[in-house]
Amino acid sequence: MENVLLKYIPENALQPIVALIKMNHVHLKIVAERATRHGDYRANFDGTHIITVNASLNKYSFLMTLIHEIAHLVAYKKYGNRIKPHGVEWKDTFQKLMLPFLRPEIFPSQLLPLLARHFKNPSASSDTDATLSLALKQFDPPSGKSFIFEIPYGSIFTLDNGRTFKKIALRTKRYECIELSNGRTFLFNPNAEVNLVEA
Structure with missing residues (x-):
């Protein structure tokens, strides 16, 4: 798992992410790009939890998306299935899970102030935060768009x-x-x- 994840996330995020995945028994699937979403979380009837993340994301967007989806899982386990998908319980969980990763060893220094502002009240998608989204896109390969x-x-x-x-x-x-x-x-x-x- 570590060797695969290292292709998609910053190196210094690897050990804490692996720990989060193991602690929460995440079944992670890295999938082809989907235009409508970066990632997805699903709780199955048999008690398993599946998270999918788009393979096409740059390593900083991939890391944020993975933690975003793990936050859904953790909030679901802690608060039950009646909470809003991106309500206060999820926001609080996402903030707490993301905080240890907001370090210059993981994210470039130009992203850290934007991330700090975003995580005061995280939105359902980083794409709705235009300033952060544009800053993250500079790490994407050229698209011609x-x-x-x-x-x-x-x-x-x-x-x-x-x-x-x-x-x-x-x-x-x-x-x-x-x-x-x-x-x-x-x-x-x-x-x-x-x-x-x-x-």
């Missing part, structure tokens, strides 16, 4: 599912875009990655 905040107003872009949009305006913190096929308006977070067609 653009962030929506980077492209000019009036640009035409597509998503991976083939839908085509035009960037129109900034509304508070999100970008208003029109889907060209039906004229409907959608709001995109600034860290959304898109395929630029025409600037």
Whole structure:
């Protein structure tokens, strides 16, 4: 297990993560990329617990996602299955599990202040924290995509599912875009990655 995990997480996080996995009897599956989620936790009827994490994540995002999912398991065991998936019990558990990893030996110094701010009140996905998400993405391999905040107003872009949009305006913190096929308006977070067609 250690040799496999070392491909996906920072080296100095290996021993504490292995300890967390063993202590909580985690069955970990590293899976192909899923567009809608970074990871997943499932409690089975037979009492086993399965966590999946996308193999495509960079090592810092992978580590956060793995701890995020372990926090679901720990909160489930401690508080039962009636709690909200990302409610106060999960947030408290995630904060406590993550704290020992927020060190310069594990995360780059430029990420630590953003992580400290994020973990004062962790959200269901680090992607909703645009500043942290953008900082984490700098450790991804080049994708050839653009962030929506980077492209000019009036640009035409597509998503991976083939839908085509035009960037129109900034509304508070999100970008208003029109889907060209039906004229409907959608709001995109600034860290959304898109395929630029025409600037």
